Amino acid sequence: MKVAKPSGTALPCTPGLAGRLESGNPRPFPIVGIGASAGGLEAFRQLLGALPADTGMAFVLVQHLDPNHESILAELLSTTTRMEVFEVKGDVRVEPNRVYVIPPSKGLILVDGVLNLVPRAPAGPPHMPIDSFLRTLAEVQGNRAIGVILSGMGSDGTLGLQAIKAEGGIAFAQDPASAKNDDMPRSAIAAGSVDFILPPESIASELMRLRQHPYIAIGESDRAATTARAAAKKEGNDDDEGLARILGLVRASVGMDFSAYKKTTLRRRVARRMAVTRVETLHEYAQQLETNAGEATALYEDCLISVTQFFRDPEVFQALSEAVLPLLLKDPASDAPVRIWVPGCATGEEVYSIAMCLLERSAELS
Numbered sequence: 001m002k003v004a005k006p007s008g009t010a011l012p013c014t015p016g017l018a019g020r021l022e023s024g025n026p027r028p029f030p031i032v033g034i035g036a037s038a039g040g041l042e043a044f045r046q047l048l049g050a051l052p053a054d055t056g057m058a059f060v061l062v063q064h065l066d067p068n069h070e071s072i073l074a075e076l077l078s079t080t081t082r083m084e085v086f087e088v089k090g091d092v093r094v095e096p097n098r099v100y101v102i103p104p105s106k107g108l109i110l111v112d113g114v115l116n117l118v119p120r121a122p123a124g125p126p127h128m129p130i131d132s133f134l135r136t137l138a139e140v141q142g143n144r145a146i147g148v149i150l151s152g153m154g155s156d157g158t159l160g161l162q163a164i165k166a167e168g169g170i171a172f173a174q175d176p177a178s179a180k181n182d183d184m185p186r187s188a189i190a191a192g193s194v195d196f197i198l199p200p201e202s203i204a205s206e207l208m209r210l211r212q213h214p215y216i217a218i219g220e221s222d223r224a225a226t227t228a229r230a231a232a233k234k235e236g237n238d239d240d241e242g243l244a245r246i247l248g249l250v251r252a253s254v255g256m257d258f259s260a261y262k263k264t265t266l267r268r269r270v271a272r273r274m275a276v277t278r279v280e281t282l283h284e285y286a287q288q289l290e291t292n293a294g295e296a297t298a299l300y301e302d303c304l305i306s307v308t309q310f311f312r313d314p315e316v317f318q319a320l321s322e323a324v325l326p327l328l329l330k331d332p333a334s335d336a337p338v339r340i341w342v343p344g345c346a347t348g349e350e351v352y353s354i355a356m357c358l359l360e361r362s363a364e365l366s
Contacts, residue, residue: 029096030057030144030216031110032207033137035130035160037064037152039180041073043200044150045080048099050204053082056211057146058094060115060137062130064152065104067120074101088115102129109136126154134160135309138167143272144216145169148203149194152184161193166305168272170210172196172203192301195276215275239267242282246270246299249289253296258303269302310349317357325361 036043040063048059065071074087077099085099086092088108092115094100100115102108107118107129120127130149134157137145147164149157151174161171171194176182178199188194196206210216243266247258258266274285277295288295311317328338340358342351 030146030211031094031137031141032057032059032146032148033062033134033160034059034148034150035062035134035152035157035184036150037154037156037181037184039151041076042151042180043174044077046200047148047150047204048077048081048083050201051081051083051207054097055083055208056096057207058096059099060094060108060133061099062102062108062133064127064129064156065102067105069104071104077101088117091116108133110140111136112140128156130157131160135163138163138169141169143168143268146172146207148172149184149188150174150200151179151181153181154183155187157184158187158191158193161188162191165193165195168268170195170275172198172206174203175199209278210275213275214280215271239282242286243267243270245286246282246289249286250296250300253289253293254300256300261303266303269299273299273302311353312350317353320354321357321361325358326365329362329365
């Protein structure tokens with residue numbers, strides 16, 4: 001039997017989350033980031049047209065636009081939805097029941113509930129505005145971040161959805177069969193980043209259901225971890241007993257023992273899966289696990305989801321480069337190798353970050 005070690009660095013909350021919670025962030029309503037490229041206008045219209053005027057959510061639309069031409073996207077969409085539609089002209093605080101549209105010549109990020117325009121690089125790597133925005137959305141909103149990838153070419157949005165899912169948010173992709181260009185939805189689906197695969201109108205319906213679910217509607221992001229506990233009280237059961245039952249079912253199904261794993265992480269992940277599977281009590285969720293082996297696998301994968309990026313903790317990498325590596329590289333014997341072991345690195349960003357620091361410092365000291 002595989003045994004999960006107590007959770008350490010690969011938690012669904014980034015190190016900055018505690019500070020965000022203390023300062024009253026993220027905002028007390030969901031923000032939905034929607035990305036599209038080729039064929040996106042029709043998909044935007046279908047999704048927004050199926051939403052009511054009062055959603056209790058904010059919607060930020062990020063599309064690949066020609067930087068050399070003015071955009072009339074906001075104007076076109078204003079005839080489709082009953083919500084107010086704005087092209088972002090400068091820093092603007094996000095409010096519910098509004099639609100915000102990226103301008104053609106800028107990037108867009110979210111900082112403490114405020115949309116900020118950022119310069120678009122004139123050349124270099126491919127322009128990935130959807131990934132950039134969704135990553136900041138995940139960082140600021142935590143479990144109330146919702147990402148949607150619609151019709152488009154390429155793979156922009158895949159990494160952004162991964163970040164949202166890692167932070168406990170919910171990820172959607174347009175059903176490729178309904179997309180004019182299915183590259184972007186298929187990329188996100190293939191990466192395992194998606195919770196729901198639906199046509200745009202059905203995405204709208206699912207968003208309206210989710211806004212009522214305790215996992216999304218609850219007041220503060222860290223209280224989302226108590227959704228399972230609240231459900232247990234509703235049933236008159238002890239939440240620890242309910243969690244133990246669920247862990248037992250996972251162990252029996254996939255052979256993974258999570259009993260030593262961090263309980264707050266487990267409760268948060270169970271609560272997220274309850275939202276995705278459309279149940280609100282631990283008893284109902286346990287029944288899902290008993291009758292659906294695939295759900296046990298989904299919870300198992302959620303609990304082990306990797307939270308990583310290049311140079312994820314800048315202060316740590318600075319200390320490594322300035323204080324640790326010089327000692328390792330000081331007057332080494334000509335034939336003595338420097339070996340660095342990086343445990344538990346699922347996707348490689350941490351390994352490559354350390355390797356870059358090592359090569360740069362080695363070049364400086366040689």
